[in-house]
Amino acid sequence: MIKNFFIIAILAGLAAIFVTLFWDFGDSETLTPLATHYATNGATEVGAPNLVTSIVVTYRGFDTLGEVTILFLVASIVSFFLKREKVQKEIAPKRETSEIILTAAKLLVPIVMLLGVYVFINGHLTPGGGFQGGAIIATAFVLLLMANPDFEINHKIIATVESVSGIAFVLIGVLGILLAGGFLDNKVLPLGTFGKIFSAGAIPLIYSFVGLKVGSELSNILSNLQGVQKEEM
Amino acid sequence: MVNIILQIAGGIMLLAVILSLYRFFKAGSLVDRVIAFDVMTIISISLIALITHFSGRTIYIDVAIIYGLLSFLGVIIIARYLEKSL
Amino acid sequence: MEVLKIIGALITLLGSVFLLLGSIGLIRMPDVFTRIQTGTKASTLGALLSLLGIGIIYLDIAGKVFLLIVFILITNPVSSHMLARAAHYIGVKKADVTVVDELEDFENEKQKNETQISE
Amino acid sequence: MNLIIIIVLSVVMVVMAITAIIHKKLAVAVIATGVVSLMASVMYLLMAAPDVAMTEAAIGSGLSTIIFFYVLNKIRKAK
Amino acid sequence: MEIIALITGFALILIGLYGILSKKNIIKIIVGFSLFDTGLHVLIVTVGYIKGGTAPILDSVVGTTNVASKIVDPVPQALVLTAIVIGLGVTALMLAYALKMYQAKKSLDISDFKDMKW
Numbered sequence: 088m089i090k091n092f093f094i095i096a097i098l099a100g101l102a103a104i105f106v107t108l109f110w111d112f113g114d115s116e117t118l119t120p121l122a123t124h125y126a127t128n129g130a131t132e133v134g135a136p137n138l139v140t141s142i143v144v145t146y147r148g149f150d151t152l153g154e155v156t157i158l159f160l161v162a163s164i165v166s167f168f169l170k171r172e173k174v175q176k177e178i179a180p181k182r183e184t185s186e187i188i189l190t191a192a193k194l195l196v197p198i199v200m201l202l203g204v205y206v207f208i209n210g211h212l213t214p215g216g217g218f219q220g221g222a223i224i225a226t227a228f229v230l231l232l233m234a235n236p237d238f239e240i241n242h243k244i245i246a247t248v249e250s251v252s253g254i255a256f257v258l259i260g261v262l263g264i265l266l267a268g269g270f271l272d273n274k275v276l277p278l279g280t281f282g283k284i285f286s287a288g289a290i291p292l293i294y295s296f297v298g299l300k301v302g303s304e305l306s307n308i309l310s311n312l313q314g315v316q317k318e319e320m
Numbered sequence: 321m322v323n324i325i326l327q328i329a330g331g332i333m334l335l336a337v338i339l340s341l342y343r344f345f346k347a348g349s350l351v352d353r354v355i356a357f358d359v360m361t362i363i364s365i366s367l368i369a370l371i372t373h374f375s376g377r378t379i380y381i382d383v384a385i386i387y388g389l390l391s392f393l394g395v396i397i398i399a400r401y402l403e404k405s406l
Numbered sequence: 407m408e409v410l411k412i413i414g415a416l417i418t419l420l421g422s423v424f425l426l427l428g429s430i431g432l433i434r435m436p437d438v439f440t441r442i443q444t445g446t447k448a449s450t451l452g453a454l455l456s457l458l459g460i461g462i463i464y465l466d467i468a469g470k471v472f473l474l475i476v477f478i479l480i481t482n483p484v485s486s487h488m489l490a491r492a493a494h495y496i497g498v499k500k501a502d503v504t505v506v507d508e509l510e511d512f513e514n515e516k517q518k519n520e521t522q523i524s525e
Numbered sequence: 526m527n528l529i530i531i532i533v534l535s536v537v538m539v540v541m542a543i544t545a546i547i548h549k550k551l552a553v554a555v556i557a558t559g560v561v562s563l564m565a566s567v568m569y570l571l572m573a574a575p576d577v578a579m580t581e582a583a584i585g586s587g588l589s590t591i592i593f594f595y596v597l598n599k600i601r602k603a604k
Numbered sequence: 605m606e607i608i609a610l611i612t613g614f615a616l617i618l619i620g621l622y623g624i625l626s627k628k629n630i631i632k633i634i635v636g637f638s639l640f641d642t643g644l645h646v647l648i649v650t651v652g653y654i655k656g657g658t659a660p661i662l663d664s665v666v667g668t669t670n671v672a673s674k675i676v677d678p679v680p681q682a683l684v685l686t687a688i689v690i691g692l693g694v695t696a697l698m699l700a701y702a703l704k705m706y707q708a709k710k711s712l713d714i715s716d717f718k719d720m721k722w
Binding site: 327330331334337338341344345350353354357360361364367368371374375377379380382383386387390391393394397398401 | 556
């Protein structure tokens with residue numbers, strides 16, 4: 088009873104804070120100075136039509152670095168936690184997969200992979216980018232697992248892709264210090280024509296590596312969560 | 321003219337969302353709720369296509385492509401969960 | 407050009423009507439399997455028509471819309487098939503007016519054959 | 526029109542969130558969370574944020590539901 | 605329009621917090637976290653919305669001149685983009701913990717775990 092009272096008190100306090108903030112909230116008509124700077128100079132400084140991409144990759148590149156690090160830590164902790172013990176008891180018979188999903192998986196897995204690659208290579212032109220592309224690639228692995236429950240993702244390949252793309256991401260950042268203005272500067276490569284695929288300096292390259300890294304990390308988490316299913320407890 | 325017709329279409333789609341919400345609550349089993357979820361996903365794709373028109377940015381259709389390709393996976397995994405063969 | 411746009415808008419309207427019919431069927435149908443069929447067939451047709459209409463209005467994204475239509479045509483039947491299979495497997499109650507259940511007949515047949523072989 | 530769409534989306538989201546908290550079955554709660562993510566994604570599109578909408582569609586209503594169901598399946602098996 | 609979105613986001617935060625504080629089932633608590641996440645993201649994106657603005661992608665509709673008066677604020681969107689991915693990571697981590705806890709005690713009720721209490 089006393090616990091419920093505390094909960095309601097906390098919620099009411101938060102609601103009161105919100106209402107006071109809400110009275111001061113006016114519809115904003117103009118951008119903040121920082122956003123104005125990004126909007127007016129982003130096209131010439133970075134050369135990417137998608138301003139969100141230019142902020143994520145270049146202006147606030149450290150955010151992306153930290154985010155990728157957090158995902159890497161999560162993947163390591165999950166795989167450490169759900170470590171598979173080699174207990175091979177008899178597994179309950181599963182229902183066989185129907186032919187329709189097998190055919191659909193054969194047809195769809197390459198398409199989904201290709202879509203993921205499209206999304207992160209075109210990240211500076213259209214909505215999308217490394218994170219979305221990585222999530223789509225991880226989903227393709229889920230589709231494979233759905234069609235064939237005994238399918239095992241090769242952990243060596245995943246680990247290799249993850250480490251290589253992570254190292255390449257940091258290396259491009261360091262190259263930015265040496266050749267251009269600072270860490271993760273995209274002017275390592277020439278800016279090119281505005282609005283074309285090979286433009287905006289190193290942004291497509293960086294986003295591709297981010298996409299590969301996120302994709303392999305998410306697949307690692309998923310395969311750990313799925314692999315733990317096979318051992319009988 | 322085009323705008324008015326598309327607004328009516330949007331209204332009808334929203335009505336469809338509300339009706340499938342009703343089915344979600346008056347469901348006899350889990351499968352019913354999953355069907356309602358599936359229908360809501362499909363309606364959302366059409367709604368995104370309409371928003372493409374209302375906001376005047378054709379670039380939004382990319383979001384609908386991602387939706388159309390990925391949304392069915394959720395339903396498949398729930399189905400595998402239901403038949404106990406995940 | 408204007409006529410083409412109005413035609414596209416009308417096709418979208420038709421698609422939204424099909425979506426509404428699918429939702430009404432979701433409420434009116436008596437059991438799970440009929441609901442699956444109305445919720446998937448009518449809704450798929452509705453989504454296809456709405457997307458087609460938008461593709462006609464904006465011809466510059468017609469390629470992407472066509473791709474999306476193909477994706478929906480592939481993925482939607484698969485998901486509804488999986489769902490119907492799962493519902494059949496866990497023994498969801500069928501409506502009283504059900505006449506034919508071919509999957510059950512097939513599985514009974516298979517079981518009978520297997521017992522014959524083992525004997 | 527945008528106003529009407531956003532009102533309907535808000536109602537659906539809040540109702541689904543309440544369902545996710547108070548419903549007894551865990552699977553229903555997870556599906557309701559998926560619906561909240563779905564509607565939030567359309568709302569981001571109305572808020573002129575297609576990048577965020579895409580991320581939410583791929584991660585919030587896709588991968589998140591998948592991970593939840595893997596764990597629910599594991600827990601059910603261990604019973 | 606922004607006001608409704610703000611209220612929705614805040615309602616989601618309150619509902620999620622209520623779930624976290626009052627529920628005993630671990631999975632329900634994680635669902636509450638997930639709702640809290642979604643509400644927070646809606647709130648942040650809505651704060652960055654400018655009336656009548658369009659998406660911050662410079663194509664033929666927006667053009668390259670006088671951009672600042674046409675687009676919405678891109679900074680909150682960039683923040684939310686990373687926050688969603690991190691949210692998925694946190695959810696996966698919590699679910700892995702929940703699975704391990706269930707394997708240890710065969711229970712999902714959080715009041716059964718009293719080993720750390722003194």
